[in-house]
Amino acid sequence: MRNAGLGGWPHRRARMAPKRKALTFQDVSLTYEELDDRTTRLARRLEELGVRHGDRVAYLGPNHPSFAETMFAAHLLGAVFVPLNFRLTPAEINYQLADSGARVLVHAASHVVPHERAISLDGYEEWLAGGSADRLDVPVGIDDPALILYTSGTTGRPKGAVLSHANLLWNTFNLMVGVDIASDEVALVAAPLLHVAALAQTLLPTFVKGGHSVLTPRWDVDECVTLIERYGVTWLFGVSTMYADLAASPRWLDADVSSLRVLLCGGASVPDAVIHAYQDAGLVFCQGYGLTETAPGATFLEAADSVRKAGSAGPPVFLGDLRLADTGEIELQGPNITPGYWNDPVATAAAFTPDGWFRTGDIGRVDADGHLHVVDRLKDMYISGGENVYPAEVENAIADHPDVAEVAVVGVPDERWGEVGRAFVRPRDGVELDVAGLRAFLVTRLAKYKVPVHFEVVSSLPRTGSGKVLKPALRRLPLVS
Structure with missing residues (x-):
């Protein structure tokens, strides 16, 4: 087998344990042998649509066995798999389809965007079954690109991180x-x-x-x-x-x-x-x-x-x-690090130090x-009265309060201190949060300059598709008082 990448994994696994369950979805299971066959047939179908080594194949939809099948099938052909975030708007998805140059889009029936070679999961089973079961042997190198994963894009356009x-x-x-x-x-x-x-x-x-x-x-x-x-x-x-x-x-x-x-x-x-x-x-x-x-x-x-x-x-x-820069920024090195961003040499160059370490944008201590x-x-830290405040530390202290379900803290402008903290707090279900009591709770755990000046009780927090709190959206909200 000349495929040194992930595309060969279903066949390699099927040789070793054909009858073991590989995937289950809504109580329907596929064995490794069945997954190998389906991946091969899907790769042949993609080949009929013109997919070749280096082309991009996108997927849009929630978790489903077809996600894994499409990924492995694309990799059998030496193509690059592009999973898209189904929570994004059509405009955002269209940007990523255009930026990646996806030749084919496989999508859930509930997530439809225009594409000249779109395959809906509605007719997926019949379409896949019609593919040839003849095994492929496309040469794929271990350093060939495997995925393009678009970052959350909390500021500006999202970048496509390439993983080999x-x-x-x-x-x-x-x-x-x-x-x-x-x-x-x-x-x-x-x-x-x-x-x-x-x-x-x-x-x-x-x-x-x-x-x-x-x-x-x-x-x-x-x-x-x-x-x-x-x-x-x-x-x-x-x-x-x-x-x-x-x-x-x-x-x-x-x-x-x-x-x-x-x-x-x-x-x-x-x-x-x-x-x-x-x-x-x-x-x-x-x-x-x-x-x-x-x-x-x-x-x-x-x-x-x-x-x-x-x-x-x-x-x-x-x-x-791992090492820490003078600023405390975490820098990383290893064979798991991206080679760069898709079609973005400027962003790629900015992501690495002159001696080749990846800049994470996170502050840490060892x-x-x-x-x-x-x-x-690094960008979430704020300075209050000349003191650095790290929201994660403040959030951890607030989350220790028994009435708090989750919290996010951001820095906001203040005429006297330059910046102060603003905490968005979601109480536990059925609890009416006592903000004054929470403030008193924090005073015994944090230096005074770290205790947020503004507290707002909320029912939910805005999040990126990966579940991270979308702090830029919180910063843009006008102060209630």
Whole structure:
């Protein structure tokens, strides 16, 4: 087999464990043998549409087996897979389709945008079944581009981060060093596969080991508990808000979660209260740090240290290195790092230091054990009365209050201090938050200049497609008082 990339994975796995379950969606399962056949037929269909080595194939829709099939089929042909965020507006999606130059778009019937070669999941099964089962053997190099993943685009146009097959392979290796993944794993994939964390930290490592991935089209707390119990889920990945919602669910208290071995969390800082909610229940809660551009794992807190170093993002991954710039910015190096941005040499050059380290835009500190603590985004820090304030630290303190479900803090202009904090707080369900009491709670935990001047009680927080709080949107909101 001349395909050194991800496209060869279904066949390689099918040779080893043809009858094992590979994917389950809404109680319908595919074995590795069936997935191999379907991927081959889909690749032949894409070939009929003119897809060749280096072309781009886009996908638009929630989690579904066709996402994995389209990705592997594109990679069988040496094409580049472009997962699009189904939460974006048609204008935003059209920009990414045009920027990537996608030759084919596979899309859910509920997410339709104009494209000359669009394949709807409505007729997908018949169309796929008509493809030839003749095996392909297109040469694909390990350093060929595999994915174009568009960043959230919180400022300006989103950039297309390119990840090579090698980036994804080395990330899989790093994750498997950090987590003792077994061949009988059952992974719950509830976070969107269009983001690299769910794909590369859950689906791909499970696939390599011949495990079973249970896909859900969206995050739903009750459905999550049901699937854990029904399939004996052994591990899952989620972002902080997903775990906060799960811990607050009445169903969680009585759920049978005895099958769970590891909970992985990433994407944003995790409040200590959320971490301890799972650790106190006897579960292993492991955090990591990374970005889309790092495929995504850059550091990882292994199970052995998950209690002792709770709140830390762990040391650098096995094949990766980390350093801090004079500003405190985290800089990274390793075989999992993006080669750059699609058709954007200026952004690519700006992302790397002169000696080749990737600039993350995040501020961190490294403790005596070599573990990374992510302080905040470089651009989120604000200066109040000459003192640097890192919103993540303030958010962590606020989240410790028993009446708080989640919080986001931003800096806003102030005539006297230059900038002060503005906290957007979502209370726990059924709780009427006492802002004065919350302020008094913080005064004993934070220096006075770190305590926000403005507090606003909200029912929800705006988020990017990957679940991160959209702080630029909060900064633009006029002050209530």
